[in-house]
Amino acid sequence: MEAIRNALDFSDFPKTDLGVALAVLVFLFCFPFFPHSAFAMATMIQFFIFSLYGMGWNTIGGYGGQVDLGKAQYVGIGAYTTMVCLLRWDIPFWVSMPIGAGLSICWSFIIGYPLFKLKGHYFAIATIATSLVLKDLFEVWKFVGAARGLGILPYKYHPPDFWRLIFKEDVYYYYIIFAFFIVGLLYMNWFRKSRLGYQLRSIKDNEEVARSLGVNVHWAKIKTYAIATAFVSVVGSFHAVYVKNIEPEDTMSLDISILIALMAMLGGAGSLWGPVIGAGVLIPLKSYLKEWLGAAAGLLGIDLIIYGIIIMIISAFEPRGLWGIIEKIRRRRRI
Amino acid sequence: MDILFGSIVSGVLIGMVLALVALGLTIIFGVMDIVNFAHGEFLMIGMYTGLLTAQATGMDPLFCLPVAAAVGFVLGVLCYGGFVKYLLRGPMIAQLLGTFGLMLVLRNLALLFFGSEDRALHHGLLVGKSFDIGMGIILSATKLATAVLSILSFGAVWLLMNRTKIGKALTATALNRQGARYMGIPTERMNMLAWGIGGATVTIAGALIVNFWSVTPYVGLIFTMIAFTVVALGGFGSVPGAFFAGLVVGLIMEIPGFWDFFQLSFAIDWMADVPMISFKYTWIYVAYFVIMLISPRGLFGWKQ
Numbered sequence: 001m002e003a004i005r006n007a008l009d010f011s012d013f014p015k016t017d018l019g020v021a022l023a024v025l026v027f028l029f030c031f032p033f034f035p036h037s038a039f040a041m042a043t044m045i046q047f048f049i050f051s052l053y054g055m056g057w058n059t060i061g062g063y064g065g066q067v068d069l070g071k072a073q074y075v076g077i078g079a080y081t082t083m084v085c086l087l088r089w090d091i092p093f094w095v096s097m098p099i100g101a102g103l104s105i106c107w108s109f110i111i112g113y114p115l116f117k118l119k120g121h122y123f124a125i126a127t128i129a130t131s132l133v134l135k136d137l138f139e140v141w142k143f144v145g146a147a148r149g150l151g152i153l154p155y156k157y158h159p160p161d162f163w164r165l166i167f168k169e170d171v172y173y174y175y176i177i178f179a180f181f182i183v184g185l186l187y188m189n190w191f192r193k194s195r196l197g198y199q200l201r202s203i204k205d206n207e208e209v210a211r212s213l214g215v216n217v218h219w220a221k222i223k224t225y226a227i228a229t230a231f232v233s234v235v236g237s238f239h240a241v242y243v244k245n246i247e248p249e250d251t252m253s254l255d256i257s258i259l260i261a262l263m264a265m266l267g268g269a270g271s272l273w274g275p276v277i278g279a280g281v282l283i284p285l286k287s288y289l290k291e292w293l294g295a296a297a298g299l300l301g302i303d304l305i306i307y308g309i310i311i312m313i314i315s316a317f318e319p320r321g322l323w324g325i326i327e328k329i330r331r332r333r334r335i
Numbered sequence: 336m337d338i339l340f341g342s343i344v345s346g347v348l349i350g351m352v353l354a355l356v357a358l359g360l361t362i363i364f365g366v367m368d369i370v371n372f373a374h375g376e377f378l379m380i381g382m383y384t385g386l387l388t389a390q391a392t393g394m395d396p397l398f399c400l401p402v403a404a405a406v407g408f409v410l411g412v413l414c415y416g417g418f419v420k421y422l423l424r425g426p427m428i429a430q431l432l433g434t435f436g437l438m439l440v441l442r443n444l445a446l447l448f449f450g451s452e453d454r455a456l457h458h459g460l461l462v463g464k465s466f467d468i469g470m471g472i473i474l475s476a477t478k479l480a481t482a483v484l485s486i487l488s489f490g491a492v493w494l495l496m497n498r499t500k501i502g503k504a505l506t507a508t509a510l511n512r513q514g515a516r517y518m519g520i521p522t523e524r525m526n527m528l529a530w531g532i533g534g535a536t537v538t539i540a541g542a543l544i545v546n547f548w549s550v551t552p553y554v555g556l557i558f559t560m561i562a563f564t565v566v567a568l569g570g571f572g573s574v575p576g577a578f579f580a581g582l583v584v585g586l587i588m589e590i591p592g593f594w595d596f597f598q599l600s601f602a603i604d605w606m607a608d609v610p611m612i613s614f615k616y617t618w619i620y621v622a623y624f625v626i627m628l629i630s631p632r633g634l635f636g637w638k639q
Contacts, residue, residue, distance in 0.1 A: 067428045114628050121370050124431060125563045126627055129620035136617040258435055265432050301443030311436030312418060319425030
């Protein structure tokens, strides 16, 4: 009960923030009723998926300050578990999703224990390394379809299938991921005020001091890593049934890992709204730039050039992200 | 046994090349604690420079090295002065992602200008020549030349770092930036110089590698990862460390060719039919992980 009250309690934010957040939520809820293209719909679903990934990353990377660039491996574990369960044993999504999350958490404990003995750059590169090892393994593992991956044939089922989450219209997926999004946001709101959240922030500020205050630093990091993992894995499962065709290259590649970190970083790591803002800016930008400049104008790669320049500018001039800019403006107004 | 000898020799040769690739990264990290994700992209630019100058002028690709070095030096200095200078003020995550953005920009600029097709050198003094010296050891002339030049470059950098005033100033900046500034060392210029040297060494490596490796705009990532592994194994910031770690990684990469033998002997049926050689990068990551756990500062590391 206490936890739920904490999760629903947003009172430490200014009123204007809450007003804007509510307006955005109402807009997101009503979005499918407005006339929209299928492309816009797909972009919105991508936005939800990546803001959830970003929230997961934000626990360990934002609040904890541990630069984790290997989150894609858990996207892969979640997605593949759901896919394999569905195709081999016809296990519905709502059962296979917790199984996938459980497997991810087990794996995160196995590699997290040694990983968190490393620090800084060594840690960041080690997370990349583990992720790439797992990807290489999946690329040759026959049971999960090796490099060709796995695919659902939707006509074998009877959409709309709410157990297996197989639909013809994207609008069903939209509302399901929207519900995930709300739950994720509430969980994050609880997390940042929980005991673990405070411990993490103290670790980020100064690990030695945190240890001297009686925080079990290693264990706190591992626990948070598992939480981040569960987030990413659950959304990975959703990703599998949504795109219906997964291969190691597009679920577990380094680009995905870095995109996940980027969402939180660009929006503002270590703040509740950061990943949402980051995904809200980056995902539409990325897909529309690709659509307009890459595909329509025939200029290969120009979308990614613009995208890269934005990343460079943000990280050089405002490393606390868009949220940092907002806070700066606010502080200036107050004075 | 012959296969083993052959793998070891080619592993040592490729290891020296990889060490040269990683040299720039370790210099840059040593001086200013920044991990450059765009390192492989610098290499890719070096490869294109070598290839295009060779094709445009009709010279042998080996003589294009000075051009590549100049391009790399200018590129490194420009990147530092125009971008990395500002990154250094931020936290580590901003540095990682900022250089990742640089990598995206460089890679896609190459894609825009050069197209996505594979390009390779077909003509040249050494291209395609090799010596068979028995016991299954086949030395390809390009790799041999590359290895020799790699040793020369390492020697030059070692001399620069240890025997000249500039090198001492660079080391001083690496050890204690504030102190170095009080002693009258222009640390800002030293940082820029480190980027210049780093860029020049890696583009030289690229211009050498293009002799036996075809180039696409996407070639950078795998080299970035290998360079990270080499640098972390050797210890961030250590020049001799990079050399020995390069050899270790080269051996790890080539010996799985010998391991194909195991796969044939014990037919593994859960695996798709791929030769073990396609795992060669996987073993690098595994080795990195294991060595990091045993000695978290790498083999020769002196920086945290």
